[in-house]
Amino acid sequence: MTEPNQTRFNQEAANWDSNPSVVLATELAVESYLPFCSASFDILDLGCGTGLLSLLLAPHVRSITAVDSASGMIDVLTAKLSSSSSHQNVKNVLAVCALLQDPDDARLQIDPLTKATLGSETRARTFDLVVSHLVLHHIPDLAAVFKTIYGLLKPGGKVAVTDFEDFGPEARKFHPESKMDGVERHGIKREDIQKIIEETGFESVTVETAFELPKRVESEPGKGDIESGPTKVFPFLICSGTKP
Template sequence: MIDVLTAKLSSSGSHKQDQNVLPVCALLEDPNDTRLQIDPMTRDALEAGSPPRRFDLVVSHLVLHHIPDLAAVFKIMFELLKPGGKVAVTDFEDFGPEARKFHPESKMEGVERHGIRKEDIRKIIEESGFEGVTVETAFELPKRVESVPGKGDTESGPTMVFPFLICSGTKP
């Protein structure tokens, strides 16, 4: 997905030096991770002794179901934000055993859970320190799935509808 974003930024018509966007692929375990301490305009590392970068917005789409410890990553997101900063994440909802069909069996490596549950994610976000937390269905995605687990027929298999949640909160 980072490659897709980078390609979109390259084709957007603006020059790299005019973009205040820095695509980063990193498992967030430290809010001061050096991969985040880069000036997006110059692509240079921040000077030694500079305060760590903090952000106005953290956005994530279809990532949460791959993260082993959601509580830990939301605490890191909280630390990455400036006061008043927001987190906005989307992922498909865990609506029961059928949610497993979102991924074909051949692509289960790295899947930690089959969607996110509304009540669980709300609690995690609130316990991380966010205020004004909202968790709601944002849209539904019709998607072809395997007719039988492992068959690999996602091109011709049945269509299922997967609800997607949008979750947000604000750092006080």
């Protein structure tokens, strides 16, 4: 993730969970991910933010390694997992602050459930499923991130990512003009993302509408009146594939 993104998300971390559209989008995404989950699965949540998605998925899987490059977001998640938090009974989520580019990153070798670390003589830890929600539109090089995801997965493992769709010029309204720094694209295009995932080496690739998100937008670009602005419906895609 680029520096403007990290700066923005560090600044917004403390109030992130109070944004109703963020919470609603996450809840809808969880419903899309559940068919991919199993109680035995070890999952990596790439771009986990404050852990909204990870904490909702945690009861449905064995473990979740929650990774984000914004230290402010990870600090909020770590606080949630502390003994003083209402999430203190969640024992299978590990928060990791990392700009993840290497599938063999040593910071991923800790088992969130047992806290055991793989020895140097053991192969790098891999995952049954990698999920990522509302992250792709912030990433400059999508081919590179899917290559990393591919390396993180076990044979037969799956990727499932959700983001809003680039359905034309109106998709730009998803972000207010004041928050365009770090936005690499206004949603994802079906044909483009399918091609990237297939060219990475994934099989059984599907790209389909997962849900629609009603979201308040500026009445005019740059007006800054989101709280009183009109509501626009944004379609979200779920993009999935299986590592051979």
